[in-house]
Amino acid sequence: MKCPNCDTTLSMSEKHGVEIDYCPNCRGIWLDKGEMEKIMERAADHYASRDNYERDFKKYEYDNYNKGHKYSHKKKSFLSDFFDF
Numbered sequence: 001m002k003c004p005n006c007d008t009t010l011s012m013s014e015k016h017g018v019e020i021d022y023c024p025n026c027r028g029i030w031l032d033k034g035e036m037e038k039i040m041e042r043a044a045d046h047y048a049s050r051d052n053y054e055r056d057f058k059k060y061e062y063d064n065y066n067k068g069h070k071y072s073h074k075k076k077s078f079l080s081d082f083f084d085f
Contacts, residue, residue, distance in 0.1 A: 001021065003023040003025065003026060003028055003030075004028075004030070005023065005026050005028050006023060006025050006026045006028075008023050008024065008025040008026070010022065010023055010030060011023075011024050016042050017038070017042075018035050018038045018039055018042070019032070019035065020035065020083070029083055039079070043079060
């Protein structure tokens with residue numbers, strides 16, 4: 001299958017049981033029918049536990065927020081595991 005954006009052949013990766021097509025050239029991500037729902041389902045399952053929510057909030061909060069930097073750099077989130085190519 002070709003990338004609709006740049007006409008490069010798409011690559012496929014499986015993350016947490018979801019097949020994701022992505023373009024190695026323009027870094028576009030293309031989901032088939034039902035794949036977004038699966039991703040949302042996995043995220044909801046992950047955050048259903050209060051412990052996971054609190055742990056991830058601390059893990060992914062702005063790393064420079066309390067250091068007085070003008071511009072904070074946000075750390076990766078739980079969903080970045082799906083889209084890390």
